[in-house]
Amino acid sequence: xxxxxVTMSQQPAARAAVIKDVAxxxxxxxxxxxxxxxxxxxxxxETRERVLRAVQQLNYRPNALARGLAGRRSRVIGVxxxxxxxxxxxxxxLGIERAARRAGYGIxxxxxxxxxxxxxxxxxNRLTEQSVAGVVIIAPLLTAAxxxxxxxTGVPAVVVESDMAGDLPTISVDQVAGAxxxxxxxxxxxxxxxxxxxxxxxxxxxxxRIDGWRMSLEAAGRRVPPVLAGDWxxxxxxxxGRELAERGDVTAVFCANDQQALGMLRALxxxxxxVPEDVSVVGFDxxxxxxxxxxxxxxxxxxxxxxxxxxxxxxxxxxGVDRPPGVPRHPRVPPSLVVRxxxxxxxxx
Amino acid sequence: xxxxxVTMSQQPAARAAVIKDVAxxxxxxxxxxxxxxxxxxxxxxETRERVLRAVQQLNYRPNALARGLAGRRSRVIGVxxxxxxxxxxxxxxLGIERAARRAGYGIxxxxxxxxxxxxxxxxxNRLTEQSVAGVVIIAPLLTAAxxxxxxxTGVPAVVVESDMAGDLPTISVDQVAGAxxxxxxxxxxxxxxxxxxxxxxxxxxxxxRIDGWRMSLEAAGRRVPPVLAGDWxxxxxxxxGRELAERGDVTAVFCANDQQALGMLRALxxxxxxVPEDVSVVGFDxxxxxxxxxxxxxxxxxxxxxxxxxxxxxxxxxxGVDRPPGVPRHPRVPPSLVVRxxxxxxxxx
DNA sequence: CCCATGAATGTGACCGATAACAATCCGGGC
DNA sequence: GCCCGGATTGTTATCGGTCACATTCATGGG
Numbered sequence: 001x002x003x004x005x006v007t008m009s010q011q012p013a014a015r016a017a018v019i020k021d022v023a024x025x026x027x028x029x030x031x032x033x034x035x036x037x038x039x040x041x042x043x044x045x046e047t048r049e050r051v052l053r054a055v056q057q058l059n060y061r062p063n064a065l066a067r068g069l070a071g072r073r074s075r076v077i078g079v080x081x082x083x084x085x086x087x088x089x090x091x092x093x094l095g096i097e098r099a100a101r102r103a104g105y106g107i108x109x110x111x112x113x114x115x116x117x118x119x120x121x122x123x124x125n126r127l128t129e130q131s132v133a134g135v136v137i138i139a140p141l142l143t144a145a146x147x148x149x150x151x152x153t154g155v156p157a158v159v160v161e162s163d164m165a166g167d168l169p170t171i172s173v174d175q176v177a178g179a180x181x182x183x184x185x186x187x188x189x190x191x192x193x194x195x196x197x198x199x200x201x202x203x204x205x206x207x208x209r210i211d212g213w214r215m216s217l218e219a220a221g222r223r224v225p226p227v228l229a230g231d232w233x234x235x236x237x238x239x240x241g242r243e244l245a246e247r248g249d250v251t252a253v254f255c256a257n258d259q260q261a262l263g264m265l266r267a268l269x270x271x272x273x274x275v276p277e278d279v280s281v282v283g284f285d286x287x288x289x290x291x292x293x294x295x296x297x298x299x300x301x302x303x304x305x306x307x308x309x310x311x312x313x314x315x316x317x318x319x320g321v322d323r324p325p326g327v328p329r330h331p332r333v334p335p336s337l338v339v340r341x342x343x344x345x346x347x348x349x
Numbered sequence: 350x351x352x353x354x355v356t357m358s359q360q361p362a363a364r365a366a367v368i369k370d371v372a373x374x375x376x377x378x379x380x381x382x383x384x385x386x387x388x389x390x391x392x393x394x395e396t397r398e399r400v401l402r403a404v405q406q407l408n409y410r411p412n413a414l415a416r417g418l419a420g421r422r423s424r425v426i427g428v429x430x431x432x433x434x435x436x437x438x439x440x441x442x443l444g445i446e447r448a449a450r451r452a453g454y455g456i457x458x459x460x461x462x463x464x465x466x467x468x469x470x471x472x473x474n475r476l477t478e479q480s481v482a483g484v485v486i487i488a489p490l491l492t493a494a495x496x497x498x499x500x501x502t503g504v505p506a507v508v509v510e511s512d513m514a515g516d517l518p519t520i521s522v523d524q525v526a527g528a529x530x531x532x533x534x535x536x537x538x539x540x541x542x543x544x545x546x547x548x549x550x551x552x553x554x555x556x557x558r559i560d561g562w563r564m565s566l567e568a569a570g571r572r573v574p575p576v577l578a579g580d581w582x583x584x585x586x587x588x589x590g591r592e593l594a595e596r597g598d599v600t601a602v603f604c605a606n607d608q609q610a611l612g613m614l615r616a617l618x619x620x621x622x623x624v625p626e627d628v629s630v631v632g633f634d635x636x637x638x639x640x641x642x643x644x645x646x647x648x649x650x651x652x653x654x655x656x657x658x659x660x661x662x663x664x665x666x667x668x669g670v671d672r673p674p675g676v677p678r679h680p681r682v683p684p685s686l687v688v689r690x691x692x693x694x695x696x697x698x
Numbered sequence: 699c700c701c702a703t704g705a706a707t708g709t710g711a712c713c714g715a716t717a718a719c720a721a722t723c724c725g726g727g728c
Numbered sequence: 729g730c731c732c733g734g735a736t737t738g739t740t741a742t743c744g745g746t747c748a749c750a751t752t753c754a755t756g757g758g
Contacts, residue, residue, distance in 0.1 A: 018714055029738050034716060042735050064479045065418045066714035069743050074414070076457070076479065085637070090439050097460045106479060108425070108457045111446045130413045130425065130455060234641035263641040270643070288434070292583030292612040294619070294643060367744055378708045383746060391705050415744035418713050700758090708751070714743105721738070728731090 017058035026054040037062060064106075068131050076106040077315060078127030078135040082115050082144070086232065087258075087287045088205075088302065089138055092160060095308020096136055103312060103324060108132055115139070120147035128155055134315045136160060142202050156318040158311050162204050169314045171307055171331050175205050178300040178335035179212025182254045182282045185298070185337055187220050190345045191252040191280065197228045197240045197264065199256040209256045209284065230256060234263035241267025244279070251279055251346040258283035258290050261297055265342070269294070276344035286338055295341035306333050366407035375403035386411060413455075417480050425455040426664060427476030427484040431464050431493070435581065436607075436636045437554075437651065438487055441509060444657020445485055452661055452673060457481055464488070469496035477504055483664045485509060491551050505667040507660050511553050518663045520656055520680050524554050527649040527684035528561025531603045531631045534647070534686055536569050539694045540601040540629065546577045546589045546613065548605040558605045558633065579605060583612035590616025593628070600628055600695040607632035607639050610646055614691070618643070625693035635687055644690035655682045 023030040028047060035043050036051040043051075054060070068074035077100055084090045097107050108130055110123040120137065127135050134156035139145045148159050149166025161172045186194045196213045199206030210227060217224050228243070230236035237260030244250045245268055255261035261283030268275055275281055275295055283290060286301035313327040323329075372379040377396060384392050385400040392400075403409070417423035426449055433439045446456045457479055459472040469486065476484050483505035488494050497508050498515025510521045535543045545562045548555030559576060566573045577592070579585035586609030593599045594617055604610035610632030617624055624630055624644055632639060635650035662676040672678075 020714080030715085031717095031739080032737060035737090038716085042737090044736065047736080061474065061478050063418070063714055065414050065423070066743090067716075069412070069414045069418055069745085070714075070716040072716090072743070084433075084439055084443055085436070087434070090433055094433055094460060097458060098462075101459070106457055106459070106475065108455055109446060110450070110455070111443060113447075125410065126455065129410050234638050238641050259638060262638055266641050266643045266645075289583050289608060289611055289638065292587050292615050294615045296615075369744080379745080380709080380747090381707060384707085387746085391707085393706065396706080412744055415713090416746075418715085419744075419746040421713070421746090702757090703755085704753105705755100706751100706753080709749085710747105711749100712747080713745090717740100717742075719739085719741100721736100723736075724734090726732090728729105 017060040019060075019062065021058055022051065022054045022060050025058060026051045073319075074131050074133050075104060076108055076130070076132050077312075078124070078130070078132035079107055079109045080112060080120060080123045080127070080135060080137045080139070081109055082112045082138055082140065084111060087285055088161075088304070089140070091302075091304035092138055092307055095305040096160075096311055097308070098305065099308045099312035099324075103316060103321075105133070105312075112144075115141040115144040117143055117147040117150070120144050121151065124151055124155060124157070134158070134319055136311050136315060140203050140205055142204060145204065156315060158315045158318070160307060160311055163208075169318065169331070171310045171314060172205075172333065173302040173304075173307060173335050174332040175208030175335075176212035176215065177332075178284060178302070179209040179254065180216045181335065181337040182284065182298075182300050183213050183216035185339065186252040186254065186280055186282060186343060187216065187222070189252075189280065189343060192346070193217060193222045193225060194252045194254050195225045195228065195244065195250055197230045197237060197253060197255045197260050199260075200231045201229065203232075206256055213254055230260045232257055232259060234259045234266075236260055237263025237265075238267045240264060242271065244268075245271035245273050252282075252343075253279060254282050254284075256284055258285045258287045258297060258299055261299070261342075262289070262293055265293055265295075265297070275342050278347055280343040280346070282343055290338075291340060293342070298340045298343040299338050300335050301338050302335050303333055366409040368409075368411065370407055371400065371403045371409050374407060375400045421480075422668075423480050423482050424453060425457055425479070425481050426661075427473070427479070427481035428456055428458045429461060429469060429472045429476070429484060429486045429488070430458055431461045431487055431489065433460060436634055437510075437653070438489070440651075440653035441487055441656055444654040445509075445660055446657070447654065448657045448661035448673075452665060452670075454482070454661075461493075464490040464493040466492055466496040466499070469493050470500065473500055473504060473506070483507070483668055485660050485664060486511075489552050489554055491553060494553065505664060507664045507667070509656060509660055512557075518667065518680070520659045520663060521554075521682065522651040522653075522656060522684050523681040524557030524684075525561035525564065526681075527633060527651070528558040528603065529565045530684065530686040531633065531647075531649050532562050532565035534688065535601040535603065535629055535631060535692060536565065536571070538601075538629065538692060541695070542566060542571045542574060543601045543603050544574045544577065544593065544599055546579045546586060546602060546604045546609055548609075549580045550578065552581075555605055558603075562603055579609045581606055581608055583608045583615075585609055586612025586614075587616045589613060591620065593617075594620035594622050601692075602628060602630050604630060604632050607634045607636045607646060607648055610648070610691075611638070611642055614642055614644075614646070624691050627696055629692040629695070631692055639687075640689060642691070647689045647692040648687050649684050650687050651684050652682055 019030045023033045137148050138160045140161045145162035159168050159170045228240045241264035283297050283299035286299045290297040309327050313323045368379045372382045461468050486497050487509045489510045494511040508517050508519045577589045590613035632646050632648035635648045639646040662672045
């Protein structure tokens with residue numbers, strides 16, 4: 001028995017309207033209301049309008065929980081994210097959110113501290129518990145990609161920035177092509193060869209950029225210098241920069257991301273090495289700061305919004321929903337080169 | 350009637366176990382299973398173990414949707430975020446996620462493109478639709494703060510980076526104190542006064558930093574130069590830097606964030622102004638790049654993780670759940686000064 | 699020895715929606 | 729005039745849990 005005032009006509013805290021309230025006000029059954037909400041074809045126009053009026057009047061919003069439970073499909077997609085302090089992952093997440101919102105989906109996120117197998121599986125479990133319609137896994141590490149491919153089947157999943165995710169659909173920026181853009185640009189400027197400061201070797205993007213760099217050099221028949229190993233941080237760029245400054249024979253460096261390029265610029269500047277007169281530096285990512293470094297950084301831009309769109313399109317397709325129109329099916333998003341002041345012809349010998 | 354093979358003993362796609370399956374296997378009622386799952390005190394140890402064993406055996410995970418629907422409380426909190434490409438909002442979001450995960454909550458996010466009143470309200474509505482337990486609103490703009498205070502009551506909400514959110518609990522870094530740290534540091538170094546390149550005026554953090562800057566100057570009885578207006582971008586820092594380089598009388602600048610400081614460093618360097626010998630520059634945020642700029646940037650560090658923890662603690666309190674232990678109740682998180690090479694004594698006259 | 703008491707467990711309603719099926723109304727063809 | 733099929737609407741079961749209440753059982757006081 002509810003605590004209901006006998007003479008009071010108003011409840012103090014008006015609880016939100018539910019489907020029955022709408023049905024009563026419109027003078028129809030709750031099922032008819034449900035039909036209107038889901039654009040079922042066979043509802044008379046007059047009825048539909050009456051229901052919509054009631055919806056409006058009560059400011060009714062359907063309960064997503066009940067909907068998901070009854071309909072065994074929810075309008076939420078889960079995202080397993082990693083290190084969203086970095087520009088790439090942060091921008092990717094935002095791109096996915098934007099695309100999802102446009103498609104009428106909400107986003108639940110689980111951030112991973114470490115990217116090992118059990119972590120990814122656990123994160124996906126936490127998301128399935130919430131009955132998400134599908135998941136997007138931002139898996140830039142080898143281990144994560146492996147984990148993704150060992151996921152329990154039955155969960156629609158799309159993987160970002162990975163090409164080793166078993167048979168799961170994968171979307172990523174074409175890192176190899178991006179690296180080649182950078183290296184070819186430097187070769188065209190007349191550099192004899194190009195050094196490379198890579199990202200951490202367990203990141204797929206780092207591997208692909210190494211591959212692209214090497215391919216371009218080999219295609220041009222150039223000497224391939226040893227890879228310098230970084231960890232994405234400005235610090236590692238700084239250290240590599242000091243190292244390179246010692247040698248006299250380096251005229252061009254391709255850094256696997258902009259942060260590292262930033263550290264390298266600092267080290268070179270500190271040692272009196274001029275950029276681009278003595279050494280050309282090219283980065284990767286085009287972070288907002290890139291245009292305002294000293295000198296402004298030539299870099300490779302990744303279109304993370306497009307990655308988000310294609311992710312969502314692929315996921316919706318997996319869910320049996322229509323793909324949003326105008327989104328290409330191709331899994332590799334092309335990067336583009338942004339030429340600024342940090343790259344130029346090599347010094348005259 | 351289910352499609353069940355008469356002779357087949359295994360379904361092809363074993364659907365996930367539900368509470369009834371566990372109850373049957375453990376030989377108890379579904380209600381007893383529910384009690385075990387929710388640590389209800391009056392369950393015999395032997396029974397509890399039997400149930401737990403069944404849970405394990407079936408790899409049972411309770412359905413969060415059903416739970417939320419029946420119990421009218423969910424273990425998900427909603428976050429309204431804004432511009433998570435910027436370091437501050439991204440780090441805050443991550444801090445909240447981390448704290449939430451620790452408390453056993455999931456995170457649903459809605460990113461806002463613009464931060465106007467209807468946007469915030471709509472975002473909160475989208476989240477309540479999903480029956481989130483509460484929401485955290487990252488509302489660094491005046492308009493958003495205003496919107497937050499006009500939210501429908503009944504939704505437990507906490508606001509971050511705002512102090513004008515009506516009676517909603519608010520957590521933020523003490524921007525005024527941060528600005529004073531920066532300015533006092535420069536004054537102590539012997540600078541006559543300190544210029545300020547502010548953030549956009551409709552950001553609360555920008556306002557607070559202006560206030561702190563002015564307070565410190567006035568407390569020291571110094572001249573208060575006009576505020577230079579920026580927009581957080583390196584570009585605006587660059588432009589302000591060119592302007593300042595024109596004047597001969599500037600020896601110290603406090604930039605409202607590190608990106609702007611970065612742009613300013615570039616402009617000064619371009620004009621041959623040495624940092625810190627001719628001009629000292631201090632930033633705000635301590636982005637990962639700060640230590641590797643030329644020169645390494647003195648700046649004010651914000652503890653976003655702590656912000657996340659306090660947010661969640663405040664929200665849990667609102668929800669009638671126990672606060673996590675060891676998290677202070679105070680709404681203002683103290684920032685700290687990180688002294689690097691971009692600040693030093695003024696040039697001898 | 700009986701009954702009140704509290705711990706342990708079970709039963710059925712309910713949360714708010716959708717799904718499946720039944721019922722009703724309508725016009726057209728024979 | 730009667731039957732049939734599609735359009736429209738209503739009724740009831742169901743999703744997978746929790747809640748309120750009933751029931752059972754052991755225990756201790758009078």
